[in-house]
Amino acid sequence: MQEQEKKVSSARAILIETVMFFTYAFFAVNWVAGSTLTPQIMKSFNLKSFASATFISNAITIAKIIGNFAAAGILVKLLPKKAIGLGSGLIVAGSVLALLAPQYWIFILGRFIMGFGGALYVVYFSPVVIHFFAPEKRPAVNAINNVAYNVGGIIAMLIVGPVIQWMQTWQYSMAFFAAISAVLFIVWPVLGQDFELNRSSGADTEKYTIGDALKEKNNWFLPLTYSGLLTFYIVLLNIFPISGITVINSKTLSTLVAVGGVVGSILAIMLSKVYFKRLPVIRWSGLAMILFGALMFNTKNGTLSMIAAFAIGVLMFLPITSLVMIPQEMPNMSPAKLTTIMGLFWALSYVIESIVFYLIGIVIDKSGYSAGLTIALVMSATFFIGSFILPETGRSAKEKNQ
Structure with missing residues (x-):
């Protein structure tokens, strides 16, 4: 074609x-x-x-x-x-x-x-x-x-x-x-x-079902990687604003996270024009997000808290483009196969998030908001860990230009 x-x-x-x-x-x-x-x-x-x-x-x-x-x-x-x-x-x-x-x-x-x-x-x-x-x-x-x-x-x-x-x-x-x-x-x-x-970048592909998708390890690694970030994001939007544990209004910080997400997506567009590897973006964004999360939850300085909140939003959305590009760049990927993979990706991500979100609620009831938010922050480390087990589908700038 x-x-x-x-x-x-x-x-x-x-x-x-x-x-x-x-x-x-x-x-x-x-x-x-x-x-x-x-x-x-x-x-x-x-x-x-x-x-x-x-x-x-x-x-x-x-x-x-x-x-x-x-x-x-x-x-x-x-x-x-x-x-x-x-x-x-x-x-x-x-x-x-x-x-x-x-x-x-x-x-x-x-x-x-x-x-x-x-x-x-x-x-x-x-x-x-x-x-x-x-x-x-x-x-x-x-x-x-x-x-x-x-x-x-x-x-x-x-x-x-x-x-x-x-x-x-x-x-x-x-x-x-x-x-x-x-x-x-x-x-x-x-x-x-x-x-x-069913037309792929290579040749016509056979029917690809959820059962087929479940047999491939990368289709498990993708939602496992994303689920921690998703949990942290949902906790920041739903629980964090009413927690009252930070030095300034938590609702203000949640808004800064949302704004930072928009900036992160803009930066992802700019980065995609000059850098073509996927895993390093996921890895270092994931690590930095954990560090800024710890800073936001624990600092007594209002300015630092606001900077951390904005940075978390940026670091959450900057690497998402790299993550979703991985299945898109797999060999012989067709729209039908990709839809099956992404359907499984979102479903498993939300299953994991729902379970962890419920457990965080139990912890908050027993030990308070700080304990629950700490679990959400630790859970976000799946994004960093996943960068070591996912395949690299991107190319270096040199390979891209060849």
């Missing part, structure tokens, strides 16, 4: 990427809005226990795991245009069902459907990248996709408060964000395009 046949026009590719990016970013906005509105939602459904409200988070997590496992099968059956449209449609449908829910269990079901759609969407980024973008452009596009959720979080920080104040009720507020997702869902059929799933 000629390169011209394989790639669509750059303008079409950029439009497809833009719609997908903002669809996932506003999935994040909707999720953050739902978390921010938890007190109103609890009051609306007459919930007295905060534990009951945690079912919302659990529904999203379970949906992500199931959706990640199912993503490859759905892609093969529906083909890319309809599969991606389904993910976008489920985000909208789940949002609408939740805001119209007459009972709490229907609200939970709506959030589950929304989470399932988001889980499909995050997996479908990878096959779209390797089909629509040339190899030299993929690191930059991956970096942009990796920060979509963070961008959504920052958008939420800026507009959720004003929207809630404007709309008054949680239903109207969530309807506002659902409407934006609906517009993106409507736009997708106009821009979306199907493509051949």
